[in-house]
Each structure stands twice: as C-alpha cells, then as structure tokens.
Amino acid sequence: MKIVVLVKQVPATESKLSLAAGGTDIDRAGLTFVVNPYDEFAVEEALQIKERLGTGEITVLSLRPHAAQKPEEALRTCLAMGADKAVLVSDAAFEGGDGFTTALVLAAAVRRLPYDLLLCGKQAVDDDGAAVGIQVAELLGIPHVAVVNKLELHPEARRAVAHRQIEGGIEVVEAPLPVLITCQKGLNEPRYPSLPGIMKAKQKPLEVWTRETIGLDAETVGAAGARLHTLRLEPPPPRSPGRIIQGDPPMAVKELVRLLHEEAKVL
Amino acid sequence: MSDPILVFCEQRDGRLKKVALEALGEASRLGAQSDRAVLAVVIGSDIAALAGELASHGASRVLIAEDAGLTYYSAETYTAILAEAAAHLQPVVILMGATAMGKDLAPKLAARLKTALAQDCVALRMETDGSLLATRPIYGGKLRAVVKAATPMMQVMTLRPNVFPALEAGPNHDVPVERLAIKADPTRPRAVVREVRAAAGGKVELTEAGIIVSGGRGLKGPENFKLVEELAAALDAAVGASRAVVDAGWKPHAYQVGLTGKTVSPLLYIACGISGAIQHQAGMSSARTIVAINSNPNAPIFKLATYGVVGDLFELVPLLTEEVKKLKAAR
Ligand SMILES: Cc1cc2nc3c(=O)[nH]c(=O)nc-3n(C[C@H](O)[C@H](O)[C@H](O)COP(=O)(O)OP(=O)(O)OC[C@H]3O[C@@H](n4cnc5c(N)ncnc54)[C@H](O)[C@@H]3O)c2cc1C
Ligand SMILES: Nc1ncnc2c1ncn2[C@@H]1O[C@H](COP(=O)(O)O)[C@@H](O)[C@H]1O
Numbered sequence: 198m199k200i201v202v203l204v205k206q207v208p209a210t211e212s213k214l215s216l217a218a219g220g221t222d223i224d225r226a227g228l229t230f231v232v233n234p235y236d237e238f239a240v241e242e243a244l245q246i247k248e249r250l251g252t253g254e255i256t257v258l259s260l261r262p263h264a265a266q267k268p269e270e271a272l273r274t275c276l277a278m279g280a281d282k283a284v285l286v287s288d289a290a291f292e293g294g295d296g297f298t299t300a301l302v303l304a305a306a307v308r309r310l311p312y313d314l315l316l317c318g319k320q321a322v323d324d325d326g327a328a329v330g331i332q333v334a335e336l337l338g339i340p341h342v343a344v345v346n347k348l349e350l351h352p353e354a355r356r357a358v359a360h361r362q363i364e365g366g367i368e369v370v371e372a373p374l375p376v377l378i379t380c381q382k383g384l385n386e387p388r389y390p391s392l393p394g395i396m397k398a399k400q401k402p403l404e405v406w407t408r409e410t411i412g413l414d415a416e417t418v419g420a421a422g423a424r425l426h427t428l429r430l431e432p433p434p435p436r437s438p439g440r441i442i443q444g445d446p447p448m449a450v451k452e453l454v455r456l457l458h459e460e461a462k463v464l
Numbered sequence: 465m466s467d468p469i470l471v472f473c474e475q476r477d478g479r480l481k482k483v484a485l486e487a488l489g490e491a492s493r494l495g496a497q498s499d500r501a502v503l504a505v506v507i508g509s510d511i512a513a514l515a516g517e518l519a520s521h522g523a524s525r526v527l528i529a530e531d532a533g534l535t536y537y538s539a540e541t542y543t544a545i546l547a548e549a550a551a552h553l554q555p556v557v558i559l560m561g562a563t564a565m566g567k568d569l570a571p572k573l574a575a576r577l578k579t580a581l582a583q584d585c586v587a588l589r590m591e592t593d594g595s596l597l598a599t600r601p602i603y604g605g606k607l608r609a610v611v612k613a614a615t616p617m618m619q620v621m622t623l624r625p626n627v628f629p630a631l632e633a634g635p636n637h638d639v640p641v642e643r644l645a646i647k648a649d650p651t652r653p654r655a656v657v658r659e660v661r662a663a664a665g666g667k668v669e670l671t672e673a674g675i676i677v678s679g680g681r682g683l684k685g686p687e688n689f690k691l692v693e694e695l696a697a698a699l700d701a702a703v704g705a706s707r708a709v710v711d712a713g714w715k716p717h718a719y720q721v722g723l724t725g726k727t728v729s730p731l732l733y734i735a736c737g738i739s740g741a742i743q744h745q746a747g748m749s750s751a752r753t754i755v756a757i758n759s760n761p762n763a764p765i766f767k768l769a770t771y772g773v774v775g776d777l778f779e780l781v782p783l784l785t786e787e788v789k790k791l792k793a794a795r
Contacts (some may be wrong), residue, residue: 205658208603210742210743211742237722242789243715244588270702271774274686280666295580297575297581298569313629322723323602323603325583325584325600325604326575327567327571328570328581328583329571329582331572331635332571333576334572335576336575339654340539340540340655341539341655343539343567343568344564344572344575347698362668362717363564363565364564364672364748364784365663365669367661367663368657369657370657370658372654376655381717382717382720382725383716385500395704424579424581424613424614424615425582425611425613425614426612428612428614429609429613430608430609431607431608431610432606432607433601433608434604436754436768437770439756439767440771441774442771442773446776449773450773450783453755453771454559454787454788454791455786456771457732457755457771461753461771463732463752463753464540464699464788
C-alpha cells in the first residue's frame with residue numbers, strides 16, 4: 198500500500214498573532230511552527246495501516262505556505278514518527294496563493310508519486326479552509342471522504358470503508374481505492390517521535406521540488422492563479438466587557454437568570 | 465435583472481436545515497440590494513413538498529433534483545447536479561450552509577467550477593459588480609479575514625449556522641418550481657454512503673443549537689455530567705464538552721467544542737467548569753452571550769464571558785436549573 202500524506206506546517210495553536218505590514222497576513226517573526234494537528238492524525242493513520250499490513254511506503258508531502266516558514270521541520274517530525282520519505286514543494290512562484298492554487302500544486306505533485314491512498318487533515322488550523330484535501334481529490338479525479346474518524350481498508354478488494362462525522366451521527370461511506378481521506382480527531386492517537394526515530398529521520402530522503410519539477414505554469418499558481426484574494430485581516434469584533442455577578446449563590450443565580458431574560462433576552 | 469444568486473438548500477430526511485433558510489434569508493437581502501433573483505436548489509428523494517417552505521423564506525424560484533437514488537448525500541452526484549445547474553444558470557454566487565454536507569460539497573464544487581471558495585463565512589457584503597466581500601474567522605477565531613473573489617462569478621461560499629437571520633415565513637405565494645434533469649453516470653458515484661447511523665446522546669445537534677451547556681474537567685467525573693445535562697434539558701439546549709473531558713473518555717468526541725472539535729455560534733453558551741483555554745475558545749468565541757461558571761476567578765473564560773459567576777459549580781448549576789425551570793413555568 199503506497200500512501201501519500203499531505204502535511205501543512207502551521208503556527209502553534211497557542212501563538213499570539215499580530216499582523217504584518219499591509220495587514221493581509223500575519224507576522225511570522227518569532228512564532229513557533231508545528232505539524233497541523235489534524236495532519237498528525239493522518240500521519241498516524243498511515244503508520245498504523247503500514248504496521249497492520251506489514252508492508253507499504255509512506256510519503257509525506259508539504260507545500261511551503263510562505264517564504265518565512267520552514268516546513269522541512271514539520272516533514273522531519275513526520276519522518277521521525279515513522280514516515281519513509283518526504284517531498285517539499287517550494288517555489289517563489291507559489292507565494293500568495295489560495296486554497297485552490299494550493300490544491301493545484303499538491304495535486305500536480307501527487308501525480309508524480311505512486312499512491313493507493315491519500316490522507317490529509319480535515320482542516321488546517323491557520324486558514325481554517327477545510328478545503329484543500331477535497332479539492333486535491335477533485336483535481337486528481339478520485340473520490341474523497343471527509344471528516345473521517347474511523348477507517349477500514351480492504352487492500353485485496355481495493356476498497357475503503359470510512360466513518361464520517363455529520364450532525365447527530367455518522368455516515369458510513371464505501372469507496373474504491375485510490376481515495377482521499379480527510380482525518381478528524383478520534384481516528385487515532387498520534388504517537389510522539391521516539392529518540393531513535395528522530396535519529397533515523399535525519400537519514401531519510403527529503404526532496405525539494407520546484408514549480409518546474411511539477412510542470413505548472415507560473416500564471417496558474419501563487420497570487421497570479423489565486424481565485425480568492427485576502428483584502429485584510431482584522432481582530433474579531435471586541436466582546437463588550439463582561440460582568441462578574443456577585444452575591445451568595447442563590448442570589449447570584451437569580452440575578453444571572455434575570456439578566457439572561459431581560460438584558461441578553463436569550464431566555 | 466443581474467445574474468442570480470443560487471442557494472443550495474440542504475435537507476435531510478425531508479426536513480430543511482435551519483441554516484438553509486438562513487442562507488436563503490441572506491440571499492434575499494443581497495438579492496434585494498442588487499436586483500437579483502434567488503434560486504433555491506434542493507436535492508434528495510421525496511422532497512417536492514419543500515418548495516412552499518423555500519418560497520415563503522425568500523426563494524424566487526425553486527429547482528428540485530429529486531430521485532429515489534438521492535436519499536443519501538453523495539459529494540460526486542451533488543457536485544455534478546450543481547455544476548450542471550450553475551453552468552446553465554450562471555449565478556454570481558452559490559451559497560450554502562457550513563454544515564458537514566456544505567463544507568464537503570462546496571470545495572468539490574468550487575474546484576469543479578475552478579472558482580473561488582470561502583468557507584464558514586460570518587458576514588457578506590455585495591459590491592456593485594456582484595463581488596462579495598466575505599468575512600470569515602481564521603486561526604481558530606483569533607483573526608478574521610475579509611476576502612474577495614478575483615472574478616465575481618460562481619463564487620462558492622458556505623455560511624456559518626446561527627449567524628445570518630432567516631426571513632420570517634411570509635405568506636404562501638406561488639413561485640416557479642422546476643425539476644432539474646439528473647444525468648445518470650453509471651460509473652459514479654464511486655464513494656457511496658451505505659448507512660447513516662444516529663449517534664447516541666444529545667437530542668439537539670451542537671452546531672445547530674440556539675443554546676449550549678458545556679461541561680469541563682471542573683465536573684470532576686463522568687457521573688457528574690448529569691448536572692450539565694439537567695440544565696441543558698431545562699433549557700432545551702444541546703450538551704457540549706471540553707477536550708479534557710473527551711480525552712478522559714467521559715463523553716464521545718461528537719460533544720467536543722473547540723479547535724479540534726466543533727465550532728459553534730449559539731445565542732447562549734454556558735461553560736461549567738471549563739477554564740477557557742485558547743483552543744476551547746476557538747470553537748465558541750462567536751457565541752452571542754457567554755456565561756461562565758468557574759471557581760477560579762482568574763480562569764481565562766471570564767475574559768470572554770458576558771456574565772460570570774465565581775463559585776462552586778456543584779452548588780451553582782443545580783440552582784440555575786431550578787431558576788430556569790421556574791422562569792419557564794411562569795410563562
Ligand atoms: C492542538 C490542541 C488542540 C486542542 N483542541 C481543543 C478543543 O477542541 N477543545 C477544548 O476544549 N480543548 C482543546 N485543547 C485543550 C485545551 O488546551 C485545554 O487543555 C482544555 O480545553 C481544558 O479543558 P477544561 O477547561 O475542561 O479543563 P481545565 O483546564 O482543567 O479546567 C477546569 C476548570 O474547572 C474549574 N473548576 C474546578 N472545580 C470547579 C468547581 N467545583 N466549580 C467550578 N469550577 C471548577 C477550574 O477552575 C478550571 O478552570 C487543545 C489543545 C491543543 C494543544
Ligand atoms: N501547504 C500545504 N501543504 C501540504 N498540505 C496542505 C497544505 N495546505 C493544506 N494542506 C492539507 O489540506 C488539509 C486542509 O487544509 P485547509 O483546506 O487549508 O484547511 C490540511 O490538513 C493538509 O492536510
């Protein structure tokens with residue numbers, strides 16, 4: 198089973214963010230970057246599949262989202278977890294792209310790799326796009342199942358059965374391989390890289406591919422190809438300052454219910 | 465008239481999703497400002513009866529793709545139907561709810577149409593050329609992005625539930641109802657829903673709930689979750705949980721609110737024994753009114769809370785349940 202995992206490097210979720218000059222992007226200086234949490238589920242799932250089948254090859258694939266980021270580090274982390282090889286797609290021409298151009302580049306890169314299964318995260322926790330994986334599948338012409346928290350593979354029959362989380366339940370979806378799965382929490386418990394794993398990762402191949410390697414025209418990618426432009430980033434609207442309700446518990450609760458009823462008008 | 469606005473109106477089991485009516489409401493407001501028709505598309509089996517409801521909530525025309533084979537959702541089939549309809553109707557924008565279905569369908573459709581996609585929008589503004597300025601939370605709600613399509617044609621946008629008001633149901637009036645031809649492709653769909661299983665647990669779905677009561681590690685153990693559930697029952701609310709509680713196995717992941725759980729924007733969110741970590745806030749900071757009940761006055765949740773009560777939840781939550789019951793009984 199050949200598995201390709203799409204991995205994005207994102208700012209750690211506890212980061213304090215500020216805007217870069219121009220106001221259309223964050224300032225990346227001084228931030229800590231990590232493997233997108235949902236992509237960890239994808240890597241872990243790939244590892245468990247390979248362990249179960251006793252055979253297979255896992256390639257982790259990442260597109261550099263911004264010149265100031267070093268996704269090599271995220272890819273090394275995945276290699277240390279146990280992935281076999283890594284590909285970083287990186288080119289100045291990719292700067293300023295949107296979800297669609299990201300999917301276009303990743304799909305072009307995936308076409309150069311053998312795969313039976315594509316795994317990615319449900320959503321990148323920076324742009325919260327929840328789109329790239331699904332769009333990669335569409336561009337490759339393969340089916341997808343998104344927001345999956347349980348995955349069964351039947352390699353002989355070349356089929357997958359996935360449980361996908363929906364409102365109030367799950368959809369049980371069956372699809373032929375190759376299929377793209379976007380991974381949701383609950384699928385597994387991602388392992389931490391072990392010390393020997395970290396040592397071994399240093400020897401594993403990490404290739405860097407450019408726009409030319411994957412054969413895309415410059416005007417179709419990056420800012421030139423983006424379908425969606427960011428005009429500005431802004432802080433969320435300020436919440437009106439809250440109020441601590443004083444008094445002994447029965448009084449405080451009475452006052453709370455009165456405020457919810459009369460002031461907030463939500464009861 | 466300018467190019468129309470297309471709204472994909474999600475239904476499951478013959479019932480329209482609340483957010484489908486919210487999207488229709490927003491489409492009607494945008495349509496009224498810019499002289500555009502609002503076309504509602506509904507896909508499924510046994511759904512013809514929904515046309516009236518769509519018309520009374522703002523649709524100026526209803527398009528129905530109905531077939532016994534469409535009982536379950538299929539990204540492939542729905543994309544084919546909508547792409548075909550879009551090619552024919554040339555909408556300036558395609559709106560749908562940011563639900564499990566909408567968030568799955570919208571990216572595939574946008575990639576098929578090679579157009580712009582903005583997921584989980586919380587505000588829309590239309591410019592004179594039909595461009596939409598869409599505001600969407602990013603970085604787990606720490607920032608918002610104002611985005612705009614490079615070309616204002618068939619922009620695909622999903623709308624966060626509970627944010628856009630639906631229109632009050634108007635008087636019944638007749639609007640044109642048409643059937644969309646469904647071209648059967650024998651090789652598709654390849655991914656097929658075999659079964660839909662209802663989850664055990666809360667009756668009200670978190671992402672759609674008007675009121676949510678959530679419990680955290682402050683509850684001390686799974687057996688005490690009933691305090692939260694009793695308050696939720698009194699309020700007719702959905703039940704949520706922090707990740708600490710889910711990781712401890714007290715509640716399944718479907719209850720989790722936050723960065724790696726669900727994003728909710730109810731009218732009222734009551735956090736009981738939840739510290740309010742940034743990753744929890746990512747899922748609930750757009751709630752209209754937030755109540756925090758926590759024994760630690762320095763808990764970060766109080767920075768977010770509209771109303772906070774500092775104290776022991778084991779005392780406060782049952783009192784609150786009683787007060788709510790009294791209020792409801794008085795009406
Ligand atoms: C990548 C990543 C993703 C994450 N995703 C999520 C997510 O989706 N959702 C999420 O919730 N978290 C998430 N977290 C975890 C988050 O950082 C917190 O650890 C978690 O939210 C804490 O849950 P809690 O508030 O229930 O527990 P705690 O932080 O332990 O808080 C318990 C609170 O209960 C209060 N308390 C204790 N006893 C009482 C009492 N008797 N009466 C009243 N109050 C009492 C305490 O004062 C305390 O504030 C994520 C973390 C990471 C790193
Ligand atoms: N730059 C990238 N490199 C590799 N994978 C990516 C990249 N961007 C997005 N993805 C994958 O697509 C998923 C969804 O991303 P998004 O649509 O941005 O929320 C992520 O969880 C990743 O698996």
